Every structure is written in C-alpha cells, then in structure tokens.
Ligand code: NAP
C-alpha cells in the first residue's frame with residue numbers, strides 16, 4: 001500500500017459511530033495489480049435496520065428538521081471546504097480503489113464533488129411552495145398553498161465507476177432538501193465514501209443524517225426492502241434497476257433509477273474532424289469506457305469511415321495506460337477480473353457473430369486488469385457489439401450512407417442515456433437533437449456533467465433526473481393545504 005495514503009476505517013458509519021455489521025467480510029482489491037487493499041463488512045439486514053432507524057431519528061430530530069435553510073446551506077459549504085482541504089487524499093483513495101488515473105480523480109472527480117455541494121447548498125433557501133387560487137371556488141373564499149416537504153429517509157445505492165461523484169449526486173440534493181440518507185457504496189469501491197463520512201462527521205451534521213452501510217447486493221436489497229426507507233435513489237445496471245422496481249411494488253417507495261447506456265456518437269459528413277475524432281475517442285475511452293453515458297456506438301459516413309476509424313485508433317493509442325496512482329497515466333485498468341473477463345467474452349462473441357476487430361482487443365500485461373482501447377466494426381444491429389453495454393474500453397463503429405437512416409440507426413437501442421453529435425450545420429444539429437431518444441445530447445463537445453443541468457435516461461436508461469432544479473421533484477413531496485376563509 002502507498003504509505004502516503006491514509007485509508008479511512010473499513011467500518012459502517014451509523015448514527016455518527018463507526019461500527020461492524022454482519023458475520024462476513026468482503027475483500028477489496030487494487031485493480032492495477034490485483035493485490036488486496038483491505039476488507040469491509042458485508043452488512044446484514046439487522047445492520048441496515050439499525051442504519052435506517054438512525055436515519056429516521058435523524059430526520060425527526062429538530063436539530064435537523066427545524067434547522068434554518070441557511071444553516072443547512074452553511075453545513076453543506078463546510079463539507080465542501082473539507083473536501084477541498086482533503087482533495088489530495090480523496091483523489092488518491094479513489095485512484096487506488098477504482099484504478100482511475102489520478103490525473104482525472106484530482107482534476108475532475110474530487111473538484112466536481114466540491115462544486116456539487118456548493119451548488120446544492122444554494123438551493124436550501126430557495127425550496128418553497130406556492131400560493132394558489134382554486135379554480136372552482138369564489139375568488140377570495142379560500143387560502144390555498146403548497147408545502148414542499150423532504151421525502152424522509154433516502155436509500156442511496158451507487159456503483160463503482162465514479163464512486164464519489166455518483167454518491168455526491170445523490171447526497172447533495174437529498175441533504176439540501178432536508179432528507180436523511182443511508183448510502184451503500186459498491187463493494188468494489190467503498191473507500192472514498194468512507195472518507196467522505198469522516199468529513200461529514202467533521203463538518204458537524206447532526207447524528208443520523210448521513211449513514212454509510214457497507215456490503216454487497218444483499219445489503220442493497222435489504223435497504224430496498226426496508227419499510228422505513230421512503231425513497232431509493234439508485235445508480236447501476238439496468239438489470240438491478242428492474243429488480244428494484246419489482247421489490248418496491250409492494251410498498252410503492254419512491255424510486256429514481258440511473259441505469260446503463262449504449263450511447264451513439266454521430267459524425268456528420270460536414271463535421272470538423274479535428275474536433276470530432278478526438279471527441280469521439282474521449283467519449284468512448286475516458287475512464288476506460290466505464291462511463292454510463294460513454295459514446296460507445298460510432299456512426300461515421302462511409303466515405304470517411306476508414307479515415308475516422310484510423311484517427312480514433314491513433315488518438316486512443318496515444319493515451320498512456322497505467323496504474324491510477326501513476327500521474328502520467330491517462331487510462332487505468334477496468335475494475336475487476338470479472339469485469340475484464342466479461343468484456344473479452346463480449347468481444348469474442350461479437351467477432352464470432354460477424355463483427356470485425358479494427359484495433360485493440362488484447363489484455364496488457366498479466367497483473368492488473370488493463371485492456372487495450374478496442375474498436376469493433378459491424379453493420380448488424382443484432383450483433384452484441386451494437387446492442388449490449390460492455391462497460392469497458394470498446395467502441396463499436398458502423399458506417400452509414402444515407403442521412404435519412406441515421407436517426408433510426410442511432411435510436412435503435414433499448415437504452416437512451418446520451419448522444420454526441422459532431423456537425424458544422426446549425427440546423428442539422430438542432431434537428432438531430434430533437435429527434436434523438438436520449439436524456440442528454442452533446443453537440444461538438446463531450447462535456448463533463450454540470451450540477452445545474454438535468455441528467456438521466458430515456459427508455460431503459462432510467463427513471464427520473466438527477467442534478468439541476470429538476471432533481472428536487474424526487475426528494476420533496478408536495479402537500480396542498482386548502483383553508484376556507486368562511487365567506
Ligand atoms: P450494479 O451491479 O447494478 O450495482 C450497482 C449497485 O447496486 C452496487 O452498489 C451493487 O452492490 C448494488 N446492488 C446489486 N444488487 C442489488 C440488489 N439486488 N438490490 C439493491 N442493490 C443492489 O451495477 P455495476 O455493475 O456495479 O455498475 C455498472 C452499471 O452502472 C452499468 O450498467 C452502468 O451503465 C451503470 N451506471 C449508470 C450510471 C447513470 O448515471 N445512468 C452511472 C454509472 C453507472 P455491489 O456492487 O456491492 O454488489
């Protein structure tokens with residue numbers, strides 16, 4: 001272990017205390033070399049129950065419930081300050097645990113978390129109901145208003161690809177809304193959220209407002225099944241998202257789902273290739289392709305197809321691949337042996353079913369889970385490379401001839417998370433943006449998400465939106481109060 005990293009405790013954080021839970025331990029590995037970096041408790045249903053009860057008591061506690069909005073705002077800013085003060089440690093923990101290059105975790109992941117808490121801090125004092133006039137009653141006969149009340153205890157369940165960022169996308173609005181939270185990080189990447197728990201503790205949030213329960217899918221399931229949880233905010237795979245919906249059908253807990261994707265990158269014939277080629281490369285390969293909105297299906301005009309593919313392959317081969325903690329690395333390993341094996345299985349079955357391998361496709365070294373940036377070519381919309389989310393550094397390229405067929409090709413997916421369009425024509429850009437079935441459309445850019453811009457999926461990429469004002473719809477309930485004025 002690198003001795004300049006101080007790892008947080010490998011314990012649950014419940015009601016302001018660090019505690020064990022369950023009889024089983026889960027080992028945690030460094031994906032850059034496969035060595036074990038620690039182990040965490042696999043918390044059982046009794047531990048989840050303890051955390052949910054603490055979150056309920058935290059929610060009812062007047063120290064939190066009746067806190068002035070600007071005092072809540074001050075707490076969130078204090079937490080943002082502490083993240084800034086601990087930025088280097090947080091970035092190193094994230095790179096060790098997840099494998100992502102420190103060049104990204106230190107300039108992207110951790111600073112994004114600070115921005116998210118600061119942005120949502122500003123909302124605390126701006127969340128309020130409305131005064132309304134009833135449509136069917138005499139004017140002046142009733143006093144009617146809505147209240148927007150925090151939904152209660154939020155169960156947040158997050159994946160391993162952006163362990164801290166995706167946790168903060170849930171925590172910042174939930175806390176701004178006045179909710180309390182039980183969060184379960186992915187078993188593969190628990191440490192940055194545990195470090196965050198230390199900082200929440202230091203910031204002075206009342207006990208029980210923020211709780212971390214460590215464990216695997218069974219721990220997540222116990223959160224989903226707990227009757228004391230009012231809402232599940234989930235980011236992860238479409239398969240688990242669907243199973244969560246089945247689980248909540250008996251009590252109709254509120255649910256938001258941020259799920260998978262197979263997002264298109266469309267290069268139009270008139271695109272500025274000096275923008276489109278590096279853009280398409282980044283969209284597919286940054287974070288080793290482990291981004292839910294990665295542009296993993298590339299549509300390029302047939303007459304420029306080879307030139308574009310060679311350009312993307314060249315740009316990808318210029319990324320230095322290495323361990324996350326090496327400051328010169330631009331691409332890290334994928335998260336686990338299991339994930340790596342799954343990616344190679346999908347590449348093989350795509351090739352067996354007729355896709356051709358343009359470049360990459362091999363493991364690098366034999367320690368750690370490094371995969372070459374890989375480009376597959378297919379025009380078969382039934383090929384796995386066209387349909388399935390690989391969640392690794394694999395781009396599927398498809399040539400097109402006819403502009404009229406493009407939208408149908410791009411929309412030919414059960415997912416609808418994002419799309420990237422490269423064109424120099426203003427009207428083509430807006431026409432495509434209107435027709436693409438995607439929650440976010442980037443034009444001539446591959447933008448980092450923004451706290452003020454809603455993010456979420458069409459179709460099987462999810463339910464609901466995170467970020468921006470829209471997210472509060474999912475953390476607040478609206479109550480109408482109707483009072484007769486007696487005249
Ligand atoms: P996953 O298997 O669905 O896991 C996500 C989280 O759910 C983990 O904490 C996991 O625990 C937990 N979990 C597993 N089974 C559960 C159950 N039955 N009930 C409750 N929780 C359960 O997803 P993943 O493989 O870790 O992550 C990759 C997927 O996430 C990809 O499909 C990707 O596209 C998607 N993703 C989407 C977004 C977005 O914003 N749309 C962002 C990032 C990733 P353990 O892992 O500890 O077992």
Ligand code: MG
Pocket residue numbers: 186
């Ligand atoms: Mg998993």
